[in-house]
Every structure is written in structure tokens, then in C-alpha cells.
Amino acid sequence: MNAQNSNKLNLGRIAMWILMIIILFLTLFPFWWVLRTALTTQGLIFENTTSLAPVGFTWDNFARVLGLVDTSEALAAGGSGQSINFFRFLMNSFVFSTIITVFQVAFSTMAAYAFARLRFPGRDAIFLLYVSALMVPGIVTLIPNFVMIRGIGQWLAEFNDQIAGSYGLLMGQMVAPYFFMTPFAVFFLRQFFLGLNREVEEAARIDGANYFRVFWNVALPMSRPPVVTLGIITFINSWNEYLWPLIVGRDESVRVLTVALNIFRSSQPSGVPDWTGLMAGTALAIIPVLLIYMFVSRQVIDSIQFTGFK
Amino acid sequence: MTSQVDQVKTAVRRPKKSQWDNRETMVAFLFLLPSLIGFIAFFLVPAVRGFWISLTDWDLLTEPEWVGLDNYRKLISDREFRNSLWVTLKYVLWNIPLQTALAVVIAVMMDRLTKSMVVRALLIVPWLMPNVIVAMLWLWLMDPGLGLINSVWEGMGFEGWGFLGNIDQAIPSIAVINIWRHVGYTALLIFAGLQTIPQSLYEAASIDGATELRSFWHVTIPLLRPVLAFVLITSLIGSFQIFDTVAVTTGGGPINATEVINMLIFERAFERFDMGYATTVANALFVMLVGISLIQLRLFNADESDY
Numbered sequence: 001m002n003a004q005n006s007n008k009l010n011l012g013r014i015a016m017w018i019l020m021i022i023i024l025f026l027t028l029f030p031f032w033w034v035l036r037t038a039l040t041t042q043g044l045i046f047e048n049t050t051s052l053a054p055v056g057f058t059w060d061n062f063a064r065v066l067g068l069v070d071t072s073e074a075l076a077a078g079g080s081g082q083s084i085n086f087f088r089f090l091m092n093s094f095v096f097s098t099i100i101t102v103f104q105v106a107f108s109t110m111a112a113y114a115f116a117r118l119r120f121p122g123r124d125a126i127f128l129l130y131v132s133a134l135m136v137p138g139i140v141t142l143i144p145n146f147v148m149i150r151g152i153g154q155w156l157a158e159f160n161d162q163i164a165g166s167y168g169l170l171m172g173q174m175v176a177p178y179f180f181m182t183p184f185a186v187f188f189l190r191q192f193f194l195g196l197n198r199e200v201e202e203a204a205r206i207d208g209a210n211y212f213r214v215f216w217n218v219a220l221p222m223s224r225p226p227v228v229t230l231g232i233i234t235f236i237n238s239w240n241e242y243l244w245p246l247i248v249g250r251d252e253s254v255r256v257l258t259v260a261l262n263i264f265r266s267s268q269p270s271g272v273p274d275w276t277g278l279m280a281g282t283a284l285a286i287i288p289v290l291l292i293y294m295f296v297s298r299q300v301i302d303s304i305q306f307t308g309f310k
Numbered sequence: 311m312t313s314q315v316d317q318v319k320t321a322v323r324r325p326k327k328s329q330w331d332n333r334e335t336m337v338a339f340l341f342l343l344p345s346l347i348g349f350i351a352f353f354l355v356p357a358v359r360g361f362w363i364s365l366t367d368w369d370l371l372t373e374p375e376w377v378g379l380d381n382y383r384k385l386i387s388d389r390e391f392r393n394s395l396w397v398t399l400k401y402v403l404w405n406i407p408l409q410t411a412l413a414v415v416i417a418v419m420m421d422r423l424t425k426s427m428v429v430r431a432l433l434i435v436p437w438l439m440p441n442v443i444v445a446m447l448w449l450w451l452m453d454p455g456l457g458l459i460n461s462v463w464e465g466m467g468f469e470g471w472g473f474l475g476n477i478d479q480a481i482p483s484i485a486v487i488n489i490w491r492h493v494g495y496t497a498l499l500i501f502a503g504l505q506t507i508p509q510s511l512y513e514a515a516s517i518d519g520a521t522e523l524r525s526f527w528h529v530t531i532p533l534l535r536p537v538l539a540f541v542l543i544t545s546l547i548g549s550f551q552i553f554d555t556v557a558v559t560t561g562g563g564p565i566n567a568t569e570v571i572n573m574l575i576f577e578r579a580f581e582r583f584d585m586g587y588a589t590t591v592a593n594a595l596f597v598m599l600v601g602i603s604l605i606q607l608r609l610f611n612a613d614e615s616d617y
Contacts, residue, residue, distance in 0.1 A: 012522070016419050023416060024432055027494060030447050031435075033458055037450065049461040103344075111345035118338035126342070133353045137551050137599055139572055140592045143579050144356035144363060147370070180348020211337040240440035242554045247580055258442040262558050265446065275450055282446050289438050297431040304434070304495065305502035 031286065037279035038062065045275055061280035086281055088252075089260040090288070095171065096245070096256050097238035100178045105231050108185035109223070113215055115186065116193030117201070127190070133183040138243075141177075146247055149173045170254040174245055178238065185230055192226040193219070229303040232296050239289065257285050364590040369583045381590035391591060393566055394574040397481065401570060402549045404485035410542060412489065413496035418526065420497065421504045430501070433494030441491070441554030448487045449474065449559050474559050477567040484555055484568060496541055503537030504530070539610035546606070547599055571595050 032052075037045075041056030048055050063069045065086040114120070115127050153173055157164035196219065204218045220227075242258045249255060255263070261281050268274055293300065339346075364381055368374035385391055420429060436444060451458050452473040460470040473483045507530065515525040531538075553572035556562065562569040562577065571591065579588035 013423065016423055020416075020419050020423060020429070024429070026490070027433060027436060030451060030490075033451060034447055045456060049456055050458065050465060107344035107348070110341040114338045114341035118334055118341065120335040120338035123338070126346075129354070130345075130349060133349070133357075135600060135603070136353070136357060137547075137592070137596055139551065139553075139575055140360055140589075140596050141353060141356040143575075143585060143589050143592065144359040145352055146579075147359075147363070147585070148351075148356070177348075177352040180352070181345035183349075183353070186345060211334070215341075236438060240442075242440065242442050242557075243576070258440045258554075261446060262442055265449075265558070272456070275453075275456070278446060279450060282443055285443050286439060290435070293431075293435070293438055298427065300438075301427065301430050301434070301498065304498050305505075 034279050034283050034286065037276055038283045040276050042274070042276045045272070061276045062284070065277055065281045065284065085252075086257075086260070086284055089255055089257045090284065092171075092249075092254055093239060093257040094288075096174055096241075096249075096254075097235050099171070099175045100238045101231050101235045103175075103179050104181060104185060104234055105227060107179075108181050108230070109189055109220075109227055110215075111181060111186045112189030112193055113219060115190045116196075117198070117219070118211070130183045130186055134187065142243065142247075145177050145244075149176060149248055165251070167253055170249060170251055174249045174254060174256075177244065178241075182234075185234065188230055189223070189226060192223060196222060225299070229299050229306075232292075232299055233303060235292075236289070236300075261285065360589045360593060363585055364587075364593055366586045368585040370585060371583070374586070377586065381587050384587065385590055385594060390566070390569070390574065391594075394569050394571045394591075397566070397568060398550060398552070398570045400481050401485055401552060401568075402546065404482050405488055405549050405552075406542070406546055408485070409489045409493050409496060409545065410538075412493050413500055413541070414538075416493065416497035417500035417504055418530070420501050430498060434498055435494070436491045437495040439491070442558050444487060444491045445555045445558035448483075448490070452483060475564060477564055480560055480564065480568045484552070484559060487555055487559070488549075488552065492545070496545060499541050500534065500537060503534050506537075507533045535610060539606065542610070543603055543606050546602060550595070550599060550602070 036052065036054050038061050039054035039057055039059070040061075041058045042061065044055045060069065067085045067087065115123060153169060156169060163169050200222075201214050201218050204214045209217070240258065241256070242262075245256045246259050246262075249259065250263075261278070264281065265273060265278055363374070365376065365378060366374035367377045367380075416433070439447075452460075452471075454460055454470055454472055454475060457473075459473075464470045472479050474480050511529050511533075512525055515529050520528070551572055552570050553576065556568050556570050556573050557576070560568045562573045572595075575588050575591045575595075578584045578591065
């Protein structure tokens, strides 16, 4: 920064760059290790445990976790004979996250708009209630929610035995608590709407547009960036969800990736776990997130930096 | 603040404040309806019901039996609950100071070296991954026999680590895993805070003869206080609620060495079906977290921002 001791500063900068590169390496290298293991032949897992390249390069592990190899072949290849229909779990994760994202963001946007722009009795009290729910840890509502969701499931099943155990019911039970709103989503968007210039909306009102038209044609087009950002955050959070899907969605037809991977791991016979298969599954779970991230990394970074300033 | 200003504005514009516009109220509740359903069904009622369940003895199959405050009495003398508190605290003490210090270092380095979006984007990749995936990945890296870390370590002639299977090393290992996942994210929050400090302050300090280190302690840290308070409160609250990583890597073992509070609640509720006691522990956690946030807000005076 100052010219007179630029030599000293340069040394400092070089040291900082080296440290930065080490940190980036530690951040990213484990991902290579996942891929390296996933491409290693299952029987050769004991050999060259420090080799940077896959030992006995093979795609078999991916084929195995995608259910493309039948069990006897997997056994013959020295595998555990475990199979995991990874593709189905990937789809379940996708359905689960998409439903939550679409509805939660839509409903939260509507609520946030009402809190920011419309006048109605009890507005501030209701908003205060919403905000105070931000303080409640998830585990507090988890057990009562489980009891209620289970009760509704049983009641529906008695009512109509075709519904019992159906994909629709099970998926519905899984998305329910996240479907309508989260306090964070409403809070996040209300902050945004409050910062939006209301003159345009008022002009539209004077021109005779009703509340719905003002919301849909004036306010919403101006709020694309924060709504998209919230959508991305919601999708990532749902994709990462573990505890709730674990307790209501263990059934194979709706099992999501996170739950499936851990069940796959813990169902292994004792001894050496099927590391190559597990890492192939892990790699397949990582790839969709990375693909989406490549296109939206800018929004993700901006939204994190924004949430720091609430 | 802003909402008050808005209210005043609207009140000024529409003098007849007491006369409610029925149409506006109706529209507002239509907009609010889905979120209200969700809030009442999945936040408000469960919170109240959770308290009620904690006053009963209930195994999900038979009718709940009213026991008053018995569960809370049991909580005070329960050795397993005390163990889980201690284990969780140990985890938090390993996790938070290391993670925050490292994040500050990374944030300052980013601020001085590069505003590159690519560096920022790469640093938060671990945070995007599900906890389960991160745990699985480290379970493999930390495998005592075949894992990379011990292979390299033993290759250098040292004795291998026990990591997650060792009573003393399990909690620090889990802390390392979660630091790896969160440090980039935390650094990004702090980095954003650094951007709000005017460059002129550093220049002034440097003209007055302050070294880089001195201006870090006397300019950066004080001005960063509100952001640091926010980061500390949110990461502490998150840290106390650790579950996924423990569930995947150790399941609370070896011999309860990683039986954190949420793990205890999970086991009581979904393995022993002791719903009353499980909700009691959950409510206790809630009260503790509210207490911690209040203390922290006091300590940092975060509400009195410096600028």
C-alpha cells in the first residue's frame, strides 16, 4: 500500500498468497478424493492408499450405484452385493426440493408483500409472531410436527386405503412443514419490499389497477432478483435436508438422497465398508449441486453478503 | 424502523386512519392466507403442543398420561442429559473459536489480496453440500485404516489417529469437519462487513505510522464488531444444534462421547419413543439458546452499531 516499504509488503503479500492457495487446496482437494475413490476398482481399495490417481480406473462403481449392474455381477467383481437405486433417490430429492421451492417462495412473497404494503388490523402483531418464530430451534417443532403428520397420514389411510403408503401421501407428508412459508423467507422479502420505491405502485393504483394487478404487474417484476435469490437458497436448503425426511420419508419410494446414502452406509456388513460405492454415490449427489452452482454462484454470493446486513 | 416510517407516511397520506378500507383488509388476508395456514399449523400450534407433550408421559401408541412437571424434574438430575450438555459445549468450544478466527483471517486476506469472484465462489463450495455428504466424505478421509489422512501421516512415520472412533478425538474430529464446511461461508459474511469500512481510515492510520497489524486491531476489529456479533450469534446457535454430522459419523458414540443434545432428543423420541421427555429436552435447549443470544447481544452491544 505505501510505496516506501513495498519490498516488505511484497513479501507479506507472497506469504498471504501462499496461505490462500493452501486454504483453497484444502477446500477443494477432498472433492477430488471422492472422485478418485469412486473411480477406483473396489477390490483394490487397500492398495496405494495415497495414490493421487484412481487405482485400477473403472466406471463400475457408478454403474453399481445407479442399479445398472445386477447383484451377482457386483458380487463377482468383489463387491458387497449391495445395490442402491441411486437414480430414484436423485429424482426424489429433486421433486422434494422443487415442490418446496416453488410453493414456499410464492406464498412467502405474497405474505411479505402484504406485510410491507397493505394495511390491515393486526399486521404488526402477526409479523412480530412470524419473526419470533425465527428464534425457535427446529428440534422444538419437529416432534409435534411428526406426531401431527403421522396422525393425518393414519386418518387418511383409514378413510381411503388406496391413499395409504401412496407416493402422493408420503411426499405430501415430507414437504408439508416447508410448503407454506418459513419465517426467514417472509422476513427476507419484506425487507426488500420495504426498500422498494412505492411511488410506481401508487401511480398504478391511481390509474385504476386493483391490488392484484399492482402486485403481479408492478411489484413482482421489480423484485425478480431477491425472489430468484430466495429460490436458490430454498432449493439448496431443501436439497440438504436430512432429519425431517429421515423420520417421515424412510420408505424407499420417497427416500431422498441424503437419507438413502446414510442408510446405504449403515446397512453395510461389518468389516470394510463399500467405500468405492459410497464415494460414487457421494459424487453423484455432489454433481447436481455443482452444476446449478456454476450458473448461479454470483446470486448465491450476493445473497450471503446481503444476509449479513439484516 | 422502516415500517414505522411507512406507517407514518401512509397515515399522513390517508387522514382517516381509523376507517379501515375493507377491500384492502380483505386483499391483505387473501395474500396472507397460505402463509398463515403454514405458520399456525407448523410453527404456532406445534410450539404450544410441544410444551403440552412435555407435561405428559407418552410412547405414541397409548394415550398420553399427564405427569405435570415430572419430566422437568427428571431433566435436572439426568446424567445423560448432563453428559449431552457437556459434549455439546465441548463441541461448540472446539468449533466456534477456531472457525471464527480462521474466517477472519481468510476474509482479511481476500480483502487485501483479491476481490475475485472465483475465489469467493470456490471457498463456499463445501457449504453448499449437504451435511450428510460432507460427513460421508470425511468419514472416508478420516478412516483409521484406509483413509488418506492416516495413510499420509503414517507414511511420514507417525502413529495414526483414531479420529471418530476414539473417545477423545471424536468431538474435535467432528468440529474439524464442520469447520471445513462453514469457514468459507463465515469468511464471506465477514468479508462483506470489511467492505463497509472506508479505505480512508486505513490510509489515515498508515499516515499516522500504524503498521498493518496495528490498524487491523485498532481499525478493522472495532468497526467489524456488529458483523462479528451477528456471525457469532448465528454460528453459535447453529453449533448448539449440531445433528446431521454426528448422526452420520458416530451416531453419538463411542460410549456417548459425541451424544450431543439433538442426538439425545432424537434417540429419546424416535428410538425409545419417550415423547414427553424428548420434548422436555428440546424445550430446555430452546430456553438455553434464547439465553445465550441475549447474553451475546449484551456483550457485543450489537444493537448499538458504530455507524
